[in-house]
Amino acid sequence: MSVQIAELEDRKKVPNIPFGEEVTGAEMLLRCLVLEQVEYIFGYPGGAVLPIYDSLYGGYFKHILTRHEQGAIHAADGYARATGKPGVVIATSGPGATNLVTGIATAQMDSVPLVCITGNVPQHLIGTDAFQEANITGITIPITKHNYFVRDIRDLPRVVKEAFYIATTGRPGPVLIDIPKDVCNAKAPFTYPETVEVRGYMDTLVPSDEEVNTFLAVIQAAKRPVILAGGGIIAAGADKELLAFAEKTRIPVINTFMGLGGFPGVHELALGMPGMHGSYTANQALLNADCVIGLGARFDDRITMGRTKEFAPKARIVHVDIDPAELGKNVATAVTVAGDVKSTLQKALPLAKACDSEEWIAQLKTWQEQYPYRYRKDGDQLKPQAVIELLYRSTDGEAIVTTDVGQHQMWTAQYYKFKHARSFISSGGLGTMGFGFPAAIGAQIANPGRTVIAVVGDGGFQMTNQELAIVAQYKVPVKVAIINNQCLGMVRQWQELFYDNRYSEIDLTCSPDFVKLAEAYGVKGLRASTPDEAEAVWAEALQHDGPVVVDFRVTPEENVYPMVAAGNTLDQMVLGDE
Numbered sequence: 001m002s003v004q005i006a007e008l009e010d011r012k013k014v015p016n017i018p019f020g021e022e023v024t025g026a027e028m029l030l031r032c033l034v035l036e037q038v039e040y041i042f043g044y045p046g047g048a049v050l051p052i053y054d055s056l057y058g059g060y061f062k063h064i065l066t067r068h069e070q071g072a073i074h075a076a077d078g079y080a081r082a083t084g085k086p087g088v089v090i091a092t093s094g095p096g097a098t099n100l101v102t103g104i105a106t107a108q109m110d111s112v113p114l115v116c117i118t119g120n121v122p123q124h125l126i127g128t129d130a131f132q133e134a135n136i137t138g139i140t141i142p143i144t145k146h147n148y149f150v151r152d153i154r155d156l157p158r159v160v161k162e163a164f165y166i167a168t169t170g171r172p173g174p175v176l177i178d179i180p181k182d183v184c185n186a187k188a189p190f191t192y193p194e195t196v197e198v199r200g201y202m203d204t205l206v207p208s209d210e211e212v213n214t215f216l217a218v219i220q221a222a223k224r225p226v227i228l229a230g231g232g233i234i235a236a237g238a239d240k241e242l243l244a245f246a247e248k249t250r251i252p253v254i255n256t257f258m259g260l261g262g263f264p265g266v267h268e269l270a271l272g273m274p275g276m277h278g279s280y281t282a283n284q285a286l287l288n289a290d291c292v293i294g295l296g297a298r299f300d301d302r303i304t305m306g307r308t309k310e311f312a313p314k315a316r317i318v319h320v321d322i323d324p325a326e327l328g329k330n331v332a333t334a335v336t337v338a339g340d341v342k343s344t345l346q347k348a349l350p351l352a353k354a355c356d357s358e359e360w361i362a363q364l365k366t367w368q369e370q371y372p373y374r375y376r377k378d379g380d381q382l383k384p385q386a387v388i389e390l391l392y393r394s395t396d397g398e399a400i401v402t403t404d405v406g407q408h409q410m411w412t413a414q415y416y417k418f419k420h421a422r423s424f425i426s427s428g429g430l431g432t433m434g435f436g437f438p439a440a441i442g443a444q445i446a447n448p449g450r451t452v453i454a455v456v457g458d459g460g461f462q463m464t465n466q467e468l469a470i471v472a473q474y475k476v477p478v479k480v481a482i483i484n485n486q487c488l489g490m491v492r493q494w495q496e497l498f499y500d501n502r503y504s505e506i507d508l509t510c511s512p513d514f515v516k517l518a519e520a521y522g523v524k525g526l527r528a529s530t531p532d533e534a535e536a537v538w539a540e541a542l543q544h545d546g547p548v549v550v551d552f553r554v555t556p557e558e559n560v561y562p563m564v565a566a567g568n569t570l571d572q573m574v575l576g577d578e
Helices: 005-011 025-035 047-056 069-083 101-110 136-143 153-168 181-185 209-220 231-235 239-249 280-288 341-351 358-370 384-395 407-415 436-446 461-473 489-498 514-520 531-543
Strands: 022-024 040-044 062-065 087-091 114-120 146-149 174-180 187-189 225-229 253-255 291-295 316-321 335-338 400-403 452-457 479-484 524-528 548-553
Touching (some): 022 025, 025 047, 025 187, 047 181, 069 461, 101 136, 114 181, 153 187, 225 280, 239 341, 253 280, 316 341, 384 531, 436 452, 436 461, 461 514, 479 514, 479 531
Parallel strands (some): 524 548
8 A cells, every 4th residue: 555755644653661680682673773763664574573674663764665775775874865864774684684685885976874684593503504504793793883793682782783883973874783683682671872982983073273263374475376175075064154154255166976966066166076077166276276175084095086196286285185195095184184074164154264366256257257057959859968968957856866877877966966965865986876765765755845856877776676666655755857868878878989989788778668668566657859859748747745766868989078088187188069
């Protein structure tokens, strides 16, 4: 029976949690989650977690039954990115647990707080190659912030408390809790610690006054400063502080891919995204700046192009990051501040002064006017860039937009000007195809009153499109925009440019009819092949109060420009046909 998201509110029961009562490990786990104020769980049941699901029967939580564990963890990830709260996912042992691996790695690369709960076979069967046994803690050591294998039911409350604490403090990340079935079935008196202390773990770093003064002295001596704002701005909730700091100091802002939305894309000081497919102005700013202020940014290879010695060659680099391991890791820095970006800016704001940067800002504006993002418009051909412009124009930049990975992802980053933090949700570090649609489901569940758009490719959508069942069942009104170029577009682009047009295994022309596929799940499906059709069907999609899949049939040979080829430097940018 279909259950609307609004109705799920009525199904959630928050019972009085008595302490000292003897309960099973499964019941204990759920009571811990209640005390952590968990609202939604995304999951898929199986033998090793049947005790947990039996305890769930009473209706503690709003549980979303996805159609694949990877859909569950990507939805939990989207929920976490859209809210800043930890996403929670449950999977059974063996293949259920291993199906979470890609999603765990995705969250780890992008610093997303998740608590992943897996079941395992009873402890006396561990190591016997029992049915659906997998060493998931061993498998996930490199891709989790921390993980636990619970051997004793009496440790379970402390472990859950520590897991949420570690996942959400410092540099956020995924934490996995593996619970053998015998621990779920065991009984013990329920307790829950009010606080935890993890030896050797530093959750928050507040910079000293001396560090902040040095930070400001270097910045305010600059004539051509630029801020490189990364995903740390969003994770720290420092978008308001960044806006105030940039306006007070008159320093232009570049947003990394993960930092999009951390500074309003329509602001006069906004320069867009840098790097491989970044704006001409953002890359020129990095090449000519005399001071680059990295705020919660990793200086990764998509910005530096792996040529770290040639990156920002005229600039002193100031780096602020909550993770000390990131400071000086990729680029040589003049000043480092190991601290939370929000607290750093809060301490700096009262002391900050305007830089002598107006001549620099004027030059950047000239570059923006001369070299904007642009593409050739060809009559009735539907260009993918035009579709993203349509999505932006029709929502005034107020939607939450998720993406898969590939050309459509870059066009979204280029042509949709994000105004707010937590409005752009995409797999940046790992580049996970299949992420965008389930992430949109999680984001929409977290924000039922907002428009949520999943911009996906025809390749990536087919990796997780079984989750159409979820949007139909719970009437989650996600709007899916398929940028359908009938091929693996980014792979095709690289094969065209660097492999002499040898197109190897990129043909997706035998994909299903996406309109009929949507309708088979009970979801509205629409299609457009021309600009006029696109305008009409998208208006219809936005007016529909339920989920919609729109198949935008775009020109297949379109490339993403500007582009800096791998191994080149930012001054070797190719602008494209225009």
